[in-house]
Amino acid sequence: MSALDSKGLILDEQLLFERSVAGRCGYDLAPLDVPPAAPPANLVRAPIEGFPELSEIDVVRHYTRLSTWNYGVDSGFYPLGSCTMKYNPKVNEQLARLPGFSQQHPAIPEHLSQGSLQLMYELQQALCEISGFPALTLQPSAGAQGEFAGMLMIHAWHQAQGNRRHKVLIPDTAHGTNPASAALCGYQVVPIASDGVLSVAAVAAAMDEDVAALMVTNPNTLGLFEAHIREICTLVHERGGLVYCDGANLNALLGVCRPADLGIDVMHFNLHKTFATPHGGGGPGAGPVGVSAALEPFLPLPVVVQEQGVYRLDCDRPLSIGRLRTFASQFGILVRAYAYVLTMGAAGLKKATQLAVLNANYIRARLEAAYHLPYPQRSLHEVVFSDAHLPNNCHTLDVAKRLLDYGYHPPTIYFPLVVQGALMIEPTETESRQVLDEFCDAMLAIAEEAEHHPELLHQAPVNARTRRLDETLAARKPRLKWQP
């Protein structure tokens, strides 16, 4: 068997370690211009066992080949629900790499980093205007850390009132990060059932003196606007609680509705969703958090402030929940989001929201005869189908894998948990009608195949880099690193 198992131009590639040849190196160091030195011999490490030895071209080919086994937004339609896989503007990539930003050490004195601080301040102001919150932190590294920061602030606020509350209400449609973040703050999670949208009665029944907060996602993970949100916020406030909003779905609301105006006390943004920063194959993201005036003293450290045109990082905030990361922010992500807001402007952001909702509803209109739609209400930026109408033992997973054969990234599957066999489709505004039609044609063809050739679904994918992978084997006998 040859080392590489390429089929023509479908290129195979081994692991780095398997390509390694003793003595190669892909890096040249300048000659040492000071006397050599070494620490005490008994502390010095032996050569690192198993570390690769490769030349520069080995490494370049390796990653170039790996990239061809991936699929990104630039490759094609990526309707991953709740992830807002919109187009990532190329100019923003260039701007984040400007040497004035990229070569700037975080410990540089503030009077030498006014440009970065001003940018952060201006982004802060823009996000406040978009969401309606009077104060905001750019610090959290991603949505989940934003949730954590928000729940810590809620906890700190209650404590400052002299209260100790133990419970947090979370609807059954919520992202898993919500209960996990609440638990990390020492809260007990109380799930509440929703029927599509949350009812005032359901919240009233669960809302007692021991409930610190309600965590909602609006629009929720079914793509439905929480129509009673104002009444619900009033109710929670009357009983001494606060309302946290997961802003994962903010792409449905830009310029249409501001969460703070609804009575929400805290919300995180996902800049890698709504504000077009790339998802990076899993990160980095950024999860700024907006808060009401009452919660402002509790914002994490440091906070970017401006006084007479001079910007600085304020660390002198005695009520703060503290620090969440080593340095102030995922600054490189903030640069991209700032560029996005400046490019779009108010009208552009609103148009983006309108077209995102238009696209989701168009897909819904084209597919609702073929796929079961469990919630018939008017949905916003995403639409959730289920596999309930699929015949011949065809399920959501089979549809997802068959979509790979048609050249698409599948939707989010089996989430939200309230829909059995969920297929959650979020097209975003950057997809054209052509793309949506082609995708819908593929979905309709798959529904036909389920009827007449179910084996095509069960065998799928046949046109991807690999056939269906055995996830059970991976979990039962974990092999989490290469071993010689």
Place this chain on the structure above:
Amino acid sequence: MRYLPHTDQEIAVMLERIGVADLEDLFSGIPAACRLPRELNLEPPLAEAALQQRLEQRAQANRADSSWHSFLGGGYYNHHIPAVIDHLISRSEFYTAYTPYQPEISQGTLQAIFEFQTLICQLTGLDVANASLYDGASACAEAVLMALRCAPGCRRLLISRGLHPRYREVIATYVRYLDVELVEVPLDASGMTDLAAVAALLDAQVAALVVGYPNYLGSMEALAELARLTHEERTRLVVACAEPLALALYQSPGELGADIVVGEGQSFGLPLTFGGPGVGFMAVRQADMRALPGRLVGETRDMEDRRGFVLTLATREQHIRREKATSNICSNQGICAVMVAIYLALLGKNGLPQLARDNYARATYLREKIAALPGFSVPFDAPFFNEFVICCPQPSAEILRRLETNKILAGIDLIRDYPDISHGLLVCVTEQNDRAQLDRLVAALQGGCL
């Protein structure tokens, strides 16, 4: 608008298909009382050229450009970044993808992360590494949470005063409401965690001891001795490496007895970018595998028995376990982990130790020169790597201000974090500081004493 492809005619056709009259009607599910009755008040949109101009203005307002000499470290390090890295991660198949939930079309990301996990295991000397965490400090906090999970009933943590002050603050934030006691362990006169104090503070209630390697003051801690002490009490030894390049020169924490090794991967090919994004890493012993937070990539086979990779052991994670998950983390630092892997692949078994020795030799040279200056001293004699403390004859802030006029960023003032170190300054040297720069710094410091 160039990012929005719809023509008016297409919008009309789509609205008709949906069965609504106009775009506003799509929002009928939002009660009128919830609508924003005005336009957002934002700056008018900028075309691409104007946008570039605006951002260049902001970037230029950061006045310390590449003509400055920087000796700043303290958790982020100015290493040379091979050009290859940015070229490869600019492949948009990598950076415009998301978390590899669908493995059959994500093998590129998955294999790259599997290799990252392997490289981190090799570097740290431990058995299992995850797919990355946000940064060094949050990785350190996650390590502490993991140690608490692994030692039910233990509610005390010993935190070395040598651990990066920001890491200590982030740990305090993460355990704020978890009924955990944080106990600070002092440093000894050599700049290392005081072993006698550790011995006195350890008991069966202590879930973990957390130290830096190197620590914030640059000292390579005596991990073998610390591990011997902690393992008498089954306390986990958590080691945080803010400058993991040191692991190519000094013995690995794993071989010295560390149970959990975390750190910041920025040194390995990531630009400084004002402190982020960097990338946190975490490695543990086999026995603790199922308590790990974050994503894990594992090897498996497909239906035709070909090798492939998938996200695995997901039952630890928030999307399955919800409030019982090992962490709330969802996004990690995917593309940054790939950058680290590319960097380590380029330098590899030969280049990385060579670079580490280079940094050590430069730091040694500068440290000796400064120690010989009248009025300056080096307070600690513990083994160090590329960063060390000097004591100045005047307050460090004054020295720093004076050297700024020579376009030198001489180091980090320790007055806030270690006020007991008299006029302390933390100085860092990398391969980016050639001998001429080192000599200029020495001359500039000397100028101040005259």
